[in-house]
Amino acid sequence: MKSNTLAIGFGILALVFIVVAALYGLGVLQILTSTTSGPHVKHAILFAVLAIASLIAANFTRERAV
Amino acid sequence: MTLAQALFMGLLQGATELFPVSSLGHSVIIPSLLHWKFKQSDPTFVPFLVLLHLGTAGALLVLYRVQWIAITRGFFTAAVRGRITTGPERLAMLLLTGTIPAGILGVFFETRIKSLFASPYVAAGFLVVNGVLLLGFEQLRRRAERRAALESKPRAEQEQSFSEAERISFVAAALIGACQALAFFPGISRSGVTIGGGLLAGLRHQEAARFSFLLATPVILAAGLVEVPQLFASGVPVVEYLVAAALSGGAAYASARFLLRYFRSGRLDPYGWYCAAAGLLSLGLLALNL
Numbered sequence: 001m002k003s004n005t006l007a008i009g010f011g012i013l014a015l016v017f018i019v020v021a022a023l024y025g026l027g028v029l030q031i032l033t034s035t036t037s038g039p040h041v042k043h044a045i046l047f048a049v050l051a052i053a054s055l056i057a058a059n060f061t062r063e064r065a066v
Numbered sequence: 067m068t069l070a071q072a073l074f075m076g077l078l079q080g081a082t083e084l085f086p087v088s089s090l091g092h093s094v095i096i097p098s099l100l101h102w103k104f105k106q107s108d109p110t111f112v113p114f115l116v117l118l119h120l121g122t123a124g125a126l127l128v129l130y131r132v133q134w135i136a137i138t139r140g141f142f143t144a145a146v147r148g149r150i151t152t153g154p155e156r157l158a159m160l161l162l163t164g165t166i167p168a169g170i171l172g173v174f175f176e177t178r179i180k181s182l183f184a185s186p187y188v189a190a191g192f193l194v195v196n197g198v199l200l201l202g203f204e205q206l207r208r209r210a211e212r213r214a215a216l217e218s219k220p221r222a223e224q225e226q227s228f229s230e231a232e233r234i235s236f237v238a239a240a241l242i243g244a245c246q247a248l249a250f251f252p253g254i255s256r257s258g259v260t261i262g263g264g265l266l267a268g269l270r271h272q273e274a275a276r277f278s279f280l281l282a283t284p285v286i287l288a289a290g291l292v293e294v295p296q297l298f299a300s301g302v303p304v305v306e307y308l309v310a311a312a313l314s315g316g317a318a319y320a321s322a323r324f325l326l327r328y329f330r331s332g333r334l335d336p337y338g339w340y341c342a343a344a345g346l347l348s349l350g351l352l353a354l355n356l
Contacts, residue, residue: 034177041292046173053166056159059148 002063010058014051021047067104069306071097072114076310079118080125080317083286084279084325086258086337087344088196090180091189094252095348098186110302116293117307121315123287126279129322133280137161153232157280163236164243164281171247172285179250190348192253197342199254200334203262207333210268221331228270231277238267243281253345256282261334271329279322 023029025044033040067075075093082089097104104111127134133154140154141162150156183192211217216224234242242263249256257278264274297304 032174042173042289045288045292046169049169050166053162056145056162059145062148064148 003061004063007058007062010054014054017047017051017054072306072310073313076118076313077317080122080314081321083122083318084257084321086200086255086261087341088253088255091193091253094189095186099351113296113302114307116290117311118314119286120290121311122318123283123290125315125319126283129319157232160239161280164239165284167240167244168246168285176250183251186352189252190345192251193341193345196254196258197338200258200338203265204334207265225270229268230273234267272326275325275329
């Protein structure tokens with residue numbers, strides 16, 4: 001499915017994931033974590049991977065000039 | 067934990083991680099049956115598990131080194147190009163798709179679920195469930211074989227009628243990945259549910275096992291690498307643990323080689339019966355406190 005709107009959506013999603021990854025990495029975000037203080041490396045890595053996956057999805061869905 | 071116990075646990079973890087019989091279940095039940103008193107809350111226990119898992123992941127990386135090089139290349143090529151053209155590129159994207167649900171569920175729920183159910187009784191119960199699941203997967207496969215009028219054909223020919231890992235759908239890859247979350251329950255096997263999921267997606271047994279092992283590698287490796295700093299905590303007998311990890315890796319490598327050969331024509335049934343019997347026997351022994 002090729003659509004620039006979808007690609008932009010994935011791009012925005014990637015940005016959100018990057019911000020969430022940074023917040024977990026810095027220890028600012030403590031939602032759904034086993035401890036309530038300090039950085040959460042696993043969560044940060046997960047959201048970084050989700051950001052990369054979203055960027056790949058954006059690249060797959062964008063329309064290309066023939 | 068004594069050196070002999072560490073080595074035994076390394077061998078047990080490596081041997082059972084890839085067999086569809088639940089390494090976590092065995093590592094909860096067997097020390098309890100042997101009345102070993104080491105505490106899983108001990109600060110050196112997590113680094114121990116980390117090293118054992120790194121040993122297993124290392125064995126899988128060595129076993130599939132050629133494929134991983136092709137998959138890594140394929141991943142970057144397809145990601146940059148925005149299009150899939152080759153088998154390794156598709157496999158790379160399927161593995162990414164399968165890893166994401168496993169990663170999400172693992173990061174948010176693994177610790178909670180494992181701590182809730184880390185009892186030998188529960189593990190033995192889930193081992194029985196694992197056995198029933200494996201037998202159920204094979205029943206569904208036999209039904210698919212009957213539908214395709216394959217039941218009278220030789221096993222090798224039956225298997226050839228099914229697909230290879232590169233050809234499954236992305237939805238199937240995501241579902242197989244999500245199935246890994248079931249393995250947070252001690253007694254349910256990660257490889258068992260992912261091989262079973264692969265069979266339901268129409269893969270040959272050998273291909274389902276290959277996809278399961280490839281899917282497990284990044285998750286096991288990442289989970290292990292994140293915990294590496296804990297190895298440098300004081301009081302961790304690193305050398306002893308490294309030897310145990312090497313044993314775990316060796317056992318995992320031998321297990322994977324055996325299973326890939328076995329699944330050319332073998333089925334999940336023997337492992338299903340083993341899990342059901344071992345689970346029931348363990349429940350009996352634990353109840354009698356022998």
